[in-house]
Amino acid sequence: MKIYIKNMVCDRCKRAVRRTFEDVGLNPVQIDLGEVEIEEEEVSAQREKLTAGLHKEGFELLDDKRIQIIEKVKNIITDLIYNRDNELDVNLSEYLTERIYKEYSYISNLFSEVEGITIEKYYILQKIERVKELLIYDEMTLSEIAFQLNYSSTAYLSNQFKSVTGSTPTQFKKLRNIHRHSIDDL
The missing domain is CATH 3.30.70 (Alpha-Beta Plaits)
Structure with a gap:
């Protein structure tokens, strides 16, 4: 069972x-x-x-079966970012469809309806939280972080980071009053 x-x-x-x-x-x-x-x-x-x-x-x-699907989406994304270094052979929608066995349009609409945010936005928020974590550890350069999380470039990572957090990764790293979100609060 x-x-x-x-x-x-x-x-x-x-x-x-x-x-x-x-x-x-x-x-x-x-x-x-x-x-x-x-x-x-x-x-x-x-x-x-x-x-x-x-x-x-x-x-x-x-x-609730609908909530189970949403939780499964969140767990798949979390696993992808934290345990698989964001390695995708296919796009995210295909990846989710293969693992949940439902049409992506259904999964996406359900997620947006219940969570009030798109799957893609949730995915980006999770990635940025991972970037914050890696920046705090201060063991990798921004280029290494971009490579590990499968960003096409450091510039793209920096732009996405700034659009989500309001600061650049460098500014964030200099701040010691770091505001991170718990994974399950996203």
Whole structure:
């Protein structure tokens, strides 16, 4: 049985979710961002404890199919940017369609309707948050960051960064009062 969960964005989230499922007596077989496959076919007896345990860790059970699709889009984009260095062999719409098994127009309209932002804008915001993180680490040059995140050029990255944040990457890096957003707040 698959169970869908909101706010899973990293490997630590997977570990916390696994622990929560095991604490209520459920046996996870596979855990991916946003979804857990369990051995059990029924969870009604543990549902209340599971909901409370997940909520305590900052997660939510997702029962609405539309919200599950949106959460899946967010998790795919997060994984793409944070774990796969934004490596795309196809465009984003095709990438999402291949992983969600729905028409892109449906996915896009649903996402925009519920989130009030386009998938492309969400994708850009996530990329810029990753750029901020890499700038703060101060281990890579802007050119290396642009290359890692698959930007066509440093200039394009800088322009996109400035249009989203209002400052250039260099200005941002000089600021010590850095305002980053949590991934699940985007």
